[in-house]
Amino acid sequence: AQKITQTQPGMFVQEKEAVTLDCTYDTSDQSYGLFWYKQPSSGEMIFLIYQGSYDEQNATEGRYSLNFQKARKSANLVISASQLGDSAMYFCAMRVRGSSASKIIFGSGTRLSIRP
Amino acid sequence: DTGVSQDPRHKITKRGQNVTFRCDPISEHNRLYWYRQTLGQGPEFLTYFQNEAQLEKSRLLSDRFSAERPKGSFSTLEIQRTEQGDSAMYLCASSHRQQGASNSPLHFGNGTRLTVT
Numbered sequence: 001a002q003k004i005t006q007t008q009p010g011m012f013v014q015e016k017e018a019v020t021l022d023c024t025y026d027t028s029d030q031s032y033g034l035f036w037y038k039q040p041s042s043g044e045m046i047f048l049i050y051q052g053s054y055d056e057q058n059a060t061e062g063r064y065s066l067n068f069q070k071a072r073k074s075a076n077l078v079i080s081a082s083q084l085g086d087s088a089m090y091f092c093a094m095r096v097r098g099s100s101a102s103k104i105i106f107g108s109g110t111r112l113s114i115r116p
Numbered sequence: 117d118t119g120v121s122q123d124p125r126h127k128i129t130k131r132g133q134n135v136t137f138r139c140d141p142i143s144e145h146n147r148l149y150w151y152r153q154t155l156g157q158g159p160e161f162l163t164y165f166q167n168e169a170q171l172e173k174s175r176l177l178s179d180r181f182s183a184e185r186p187k188g189s190f191s192t193l194e195i196q197r198t199e200q201g202d203s204a205m206y207l208c209a210s211s212h213r214q215q216g217a218s219n220s221p222l223h224f225g226n227g228t229r230l231t232v233t
Contacts, residue, residue, distance in 0.1 A: 004158075006158075033219055035221060035222075037222075043205070043226060043227060044224060044226055045159070045207070045209070045222070045224035047221040047222065047223070050219045050221060052219055091158050091159070093158075098164070098171075098172040099172065100171055100172055101164060101166065101171035101172045102164075102172075103149075103161050103164050103172050104149070104161065104222060105161055106151075106158035106159045106160075106161075107158050108156075108157055108158050109156075109157070109158050
């Protein structure tokens with residue numbers, strides 16, 4: 001089965017600390033892509049970072065990095081030097097093969113709250 | 117790039133009525149997706165278009181749901197005989213295949229919030 005699992009419903013972190021949001025996935029595809037999205041309270045979905053299954057290096061985008069461990073099927077998001085504006089829901093997502101075309105499926109999300 | 121536009125932003129309807137939502141993707145994007153999101157959950161895949169062809173449809177989608185993208189530009193999502201369980205945020209997203217077969221991210225609209233009373 002193709003599935004994304006995010007086991008942390010909520011996290012509290014002190015401002016300026018680093019935080020790791022967990023994501024594990026299950027797929028039988030050899031080629032797939034992993035995404036992280038941020039959804040603030042305003043509701044828009046904001047793309048953060050992408051990791052391809054064949055990428056040898058972990059993806060980085062500014063303060064965001066993706067800790068990709070293919071053998072463990074995990075794709076954790078690391079946010080360095082957290083800021084108050086990082087408080088939001090975070091979703092891990094995966095591009096998988098559907099019955100006739102690819103599609104992107106999402107995990108249930110982690111609510112991150114940054115304490116001042 | 118004006119972003120993905122969805123209309124209406126909010127829709128309140130009575131159980132049993134039909135509703136239709138519209139999505140205008142980013143103009144050069146040939147891929148278009150519909151998702152449904154309930155409170156505290158991640159977006160749930162509904163259907164996917166490449167140009168005007170509907171290539172993938174969730175098995176969870178009942179026959180009351182139908183989507184079209186007649187000219188490969190805007191798309192509509194219709195829900196017939198609405199039920200209270202249909203109350204959710206309906207999100208549209210688009211992407212451009214030529215940006216990379218697997219790494220092109222989805223660009224989301226602000227969604228249509230449906231409330232069925």
